[in-house]
Amino acid sequence: MIQFQQVSKRYPGGFDALKNLSFEIQTGELLFLAGHSGAGKSTILKLIAGIERPTGGAVLVNGQNVGSMRRSSIPFIRRNIGLIFQDHKILFDRSVYDNVRLPLDILGFDGQEARRRVLAALDKVGLSGKEKLNPVTLSGGEQQRLCIARAVVHRPAILLADEPTANLDRDYANDILELFRSFHQVGVTLVISAHDESLMADYGRRILRLKNGQFTA
Amino acid sequence: MKNWFRQHWLAFKRTLGGMLRQPLTSLLNLLVIAVAAAFPLALWLVISSLSGVAGRMPVESQITVFLRSSATEGEIKALRELDGKDARIARHRFVSRDEALKEMQQSTGMGDLLAGLPDNPLPDAIIFTAKSNQAETLETLQKELAVKAGVDEAQLDSAWARRLERLLALGRAVFDAIAVLLALALVLITGNTIRMQILTRQDEIEVSKLIGASDAFIRRPFIHFAIAQGLGGGLLACGIVALALWRLNPAVRELATAYGQQFALTTPGLVSIALVCAATTLLCLFGAWLAVWQHLRKLL
Numbered sequence: 214m215i216q217f218q219q220v221s222k223r224y225p226g227g228f229d230a231l232k233n234l235s236f237e238i239q240t241g242e243l244l245f246l247a248g249h250s251g252a253g254k255s256t257i258l259k260l261i262a263g264i265e266r267p268t269g270g271a272v273l274v275n276g277q278n279v280g281s282m283r284r285s286s287i288p289f290i291r292r293n294i295g296l297i298f299q300d301h302k303i304l305f306d307r308s309v310y311d312n313v314r315l316p317l318d319i320l321g322f323d324g325q326e327a328r329r330r331v332l333a334a335l336d337k338v339g340l341s342g343k344e345k346l347n348p349v350t351l352s353g354g355e356q357q358r359l360c361i362a363r364a365v366v367h368r369p370a371i372l373l374a375d376e377p378t379a380n381l382d383r384d385y386a387n388d389i390l391e392l393f394r395s396f397h398q399v400g401v402t403l404v405i406s407a408h409d410e411s412l413m414a415d416y417g418r419r420i421l422r423l424k425n426g427q428f429t430a
Numbered sequence: 431m432k433n434w435f436r437q438h439w440l441a442f443k444r445t446l447g448g449m450l451r452q453p454l455t456s457l458l459n460l461l462v463i464a465v466a467a468a469f470p471l472a473l474w475l476v477i478s479s480l481s482g483v484a485g486r487m488p489v490e491s492q493i494t495v496f497l498r499s500s501a502t503e504g505e506i507k508a509l510r511e512l513d514g515k516d517a518r519i520a521r522h523r524f525v526s527r528d529e530a531l532k533e534m535q536q537s538t539g540m541g542d543l544l545a546g547l548p549d550n551p552l553p554d555a556i557i558f559t560a561k562s563n564q565a566e567t568l569e570t571l572q573k574e575l576a577v578k579a580g581v582d583e584a585q586l587d588s589a590w591a592r593r594l595e596r597l598l599a600l601g602r603a604v605f606d607a608i609a610v611l612l613a614l615a616l617v618l619i620t621g622n623t624i625r626m627q628i629l630t631r632q633d634e635i636e637v638s639k640l641i642g643a644s645d646a647f648i649r650r651p652f653i654h655f656a657i658a659q660g661l662g663g664g665l666l667a668c669g670i671v672a673l674a675l676w677r678l679n680p681a682v683r684e685l686a687t688a689y690g691q692q693f694a695l696t697t698p699g700l701v702s703i704a705l706v707c708a709a710t711t712l713l714c715l716f717g718a719w720l721a722v723w724q725h726l727r728k729l730l
Contacts, residue, residue: 264730284730291642302637319643321437
């Protein structure tokens with residue numbers, strides 16, 4: 214489903230975030246990316262979503278080369294991807310409901326169906342009954358869940374999560390990972406980055422360890 | 431298709447709602463556009479009103495040739511015979527100095543003054559009427575007549591009408607320049623307003639892009655805002671001009687009456703209102719499009 218072919222990424226200024234990486238992610242796989250900050254985890258996620266372009270090699274998503282894709286085609290790739298951001302990127306000028314609804318507006322969903330899906334997504338992440346609140350009133354963990362609800366509301370085939378458990382205590386982090394596992398069980402391909410490997414170990418999935426833009430054993 | 435309309439309708443409602451939530455800001459924005467549009471509109475209405483007057487004026491194609499007092503019978507005869515020889519002349523009328531004096535005494539009420547003069551100061555004159563009323567033809571004819579033997583002076587009677595015509599042409603040129611400048615101003619004003627809006631909605635734009643919004647989706651609310659601004663500004667401009675003319679016209683009418691003319695400045699009609707609104711809307715759209723394009727092209 215996702216293929217990296219000798220991918221390099223050098224940021225303006227000369228920092229090499231990724232050095233000649235090749236790997237493949239199967240459809241329906243749950244993959245962890247591990248490594249310290251600056252190791253290149255976020256860059257991999259950004260390349261998959263077309264947020265950054267590689268400076269070398271090819272990034273294929275469903276057989277399409279995202280790296281060399283026309284700017285106007287990138288939105289259509291992203292609609293198949295759910296993004297969970299480290300900094301949540303929640304909009305505080307609107308309610309919890311309207312935050313989750315945004316992807317559906319972009320896709321042009323109708324009122325009734327959209328409402329049903331938003332409420333279902335909020336229920337799934339455990340935010341039922343909070344849809345009318347302003348996100349400012351939510352706790353950090355709840356904001357993370359809101360971000361997850363927004364990422365899954367349009368039922369994407371791929372879910373990319375950048376440090377979803379950072380800044381959360383262990384129990385809360387486990388809850389979030391359980392949530393991801395339930396998405397995995399219904400066939401979603403997941404790529405999750407984290408610097409804390411102890412959490413991943415419990416799940417016994419494939420882990421790609423990164424250091425300075427390269428894989429370590 | 432239905433979905434497309436629905437999306438636009440929803441976005442438009444949101445835009446209007448946003449404008450109503452900040453009534454003062456919206457009104458100021460509208461006023462800026464209205465004032466910029468009102469100026470060329472007013473100028474245009476004045477020019478076209480005056481053009482109407484100029485068009486109603488009979489364009490005289492008469493040339494009055496005043497003869498020297500020393501002109502001989504033969505010279506006068508040669509001049510009068512031009513009517514027939516010269517293809518440009520339609521007819522002529524000879525006005526002797528005695529007739530001219532009589533006409534003047536009757537028409538100007540200066541009879542007493544003229545009667546007091548020791549002798550008649552007026553020259554003999556021949557009034558030629560040309561077939562054409564083209565300015566150039568008339569001018570050449572006038573110049574030719576002026577240098578004929580026995581002629582003191584040849585006057586083109588329609589000169590002042592053509593001066594007005596030229597003044598109006600100048601007015602139109604000024605209008606063109608001002609219209610171009612203010613059109614540019616409208617584009618810049620809307621572009622800047624939209625740029626400010628983009629800055630306040632940067633988070634929303636960024637998140638929408640990341641979630642898979644197309645450029646069109648992001649552009650939509652700004653485009654709607656620009657349409658609302660352009661339409662509103664155009665209508666307001668027409669209102670301002672109509673109000674100004676309504677205040678001005680009594681004075682203009684009085685002035686015209688003093689010159690024996692029936693004249694008033696035309697207020698904007700439906701066609702001009704439609705044209706003004708179309709122009710402001712298109713210019714605002716262009717400004718908004720530029721601003722959004724400028725912002726989006728930096729985002730991947």
